[in-house]
Amino acid sequence: MSRPIILGIVGDSAAGKTTLTKGIAQVLGPENVTVICTDDYHKYDRQQRAEIGITAVHPDCNHLDIMQQHLSLLRTGQPILKPIYNHKTGCFDPPEYIKPSKFVIIEGLLGYSTRAARDCYDVKVYLAPPESLRAQWKIKRDTQKRGYSPEEVLEQLRKREPDSEAYIRPQRQWSDIVISFYPPEEDPVRNNGQLNVRLVLRPTIPHPDFTEIIQSTNGTSMSSIRLGLDRDMSKPVDVLEVDRHANLEQVNKLEQIICSDMPNLKSVCDRESNPELGKIAGTTGETLQSYPLALTQLLITYHMLKATHSIGIPVSAV
Numbered sequence: 076m077s078r079p080i081i082l083g084i085v086g087d088s089a090a091g092k093t094t095l096t097k098g099i100a101q102v103l104g105p106e107n108v109t110v111i112c113t114d115d116y117h118k119y120d121r122q123q124r125a126e127i128g129i130t131a132v133h134p135d136c137n138h139l140d141i142m143q144q145h146l147s148l149l150r151t152g153q154p155i156l157k158p159i160y161n162h163k164t165g166c167f168d169p170p171e172y173i174k175p176s177k178f179v180i181i182e183g184l185l186g187y188s189t190r191a192a193r194d195c196y197d198v199k200v201y202l203a204p205p206e207s208l209r210a211q212w213k214i215k216r217d218t219q220k221r222g223y224s225p226e227e228v229l230e231q232l233r234k235r236e237p238d239s240e241a242y243i244r245p246q247r248q249w250s251d252i253v254i255s256f257y258p259p260e261e262d263p264v265r266n267n268g269q270l271n272v273r274l275v276l277r278p279t280i281p282h283p284d285f286t287e288i289i290q291s292t293n294g295t296s297m298s299s300i301r302l303g304l305d306r307d308m309s310k311p312v313d314v315l316e317v318d319r320h321a322n323l324e325q326v327n328k329l330e331q332i333i334c335s336d337m338p339n340l341k342s343v344c345d346r347e348s349n350p351e352l353g354k355i356a357g358t359t360g361e362t363l364q365s366y367p368l369a370l371t372q373l374l375i376t377y378h379m380l381k382a383t384h385s386i387g388i389p390v391s392a393v
């Protein structure tokens with residue numbers, strides 16, 4: 076029996092996990108993708124957390140043992156009965172029966188916190204926007220969608236900080252790709268959602284060969300797309316940066332590099348035929364298009380499709 080390919084997307088609250096997931100799921104085809112948010116494994120509802128004085132990002136506030144069991148079942152293609160945490164009510168809904176599709180995306184706060192859980196993923200991504208940007212995103216999202224006031228969100232961020240530092244951020248070390256969207260230096264506030272991206276590429280999975288970028292830009296630091304070597308948590312890594320101003324020609328070049336490895340998958344792995352790639356909801360509800368986000372989603376999709384090869388799923392079945 077073939078098993079699903081499992082992508083992990085871990086990061087703190089409002090780090091951009093759902094936004095990243097949407098474009099990837101659209102490229103792979105919603106019918107081929109099961110998306111699971113690990114907020115559903117919270118142990119306590121909103122009121123209980125307030126009474127106990129525990130934050131949602133603390134491991135003791137989550138059924139990590141059950142999350143891990145479910146991950147192992149999904150990895151072998153088996154169904155689970157998953158709890159549901161409802162962010163509108165702050166309570167739990169009745170559980171749902173989930174049978175994994177060809178691809179499973181697990182997004183949430185503590186997905187890499189145990190060795191057994193980490194072993195279940197084919198591709199592991201960690202989202203690390205600057206904390207000031209994450210705070211902006213969380214205030215906007217929690218006031219618009221979760222019924223909080225800005226003051227309540229700021230207070231939550233303050234209370235959670237020690238747990239974020241102790242339990243969320245260390246998970247960065249386990250990821251294959253660290254993604255940081257960041258505002259341009261010249262206009263850190265009024266960037267209208269248009270951000271640059273810095274991708275830390277660890278040698279834990281084989282990335283497309285981006286060295287062509289160095290040749291085509293002569294390695295200049297002024298180019299809108301840059302590749303370099305660095306260290307992340309003291310380990311050597313490649314770093315690929317894409318500025319929000321990258322033009323279509325440069326973006327197409329990068330897309331070609333990502334897709335050329337798998338010519339028969341070109342139609343799947345293609346930005347133009349996947350309009351959801353790079354879509355972001357702007358501050359007034361308008362839709363913005365971001366090339367840095369689109370290319371990031373494309374690179375992750377590439378890795379998921381590549382993983383199907385390594386477990387021997389025929390290309391035609393994807």
Ligand SMILES: Nc1ncnc2c1ncn2[C@@H]1O[C@H](COP(=O)(O)OP(=O)(O)OP(=O)(O)O)[C@@H](O)[C@H]1O
Nearest residue numbers: 088089090091092093094095212216256268355368
């Ligand atoms: N790449 C991006 N560019 C611009 N804005 C973004 C980006 N990613 C996320 N955002 C903004 O941040 C908000 C929060 O993002 P999102 O809902 O994806 O976070 P999350 O990590 O899934 O949150 P949670 O785990 O708390 O549910 C979004 O509503 C969006 O406005």
Ligand SMILES: O=C(CO)[C@H](O)[C@H](O)COP(=O)(O)O
Nearest residue numbers: 088089114121131162165221
């Ligand atoms: O960190 C979070 C991830 O989404 C949430 O704040 C956590 O899941 C609790 O949700 P809520 O604030 O809606 O009770």
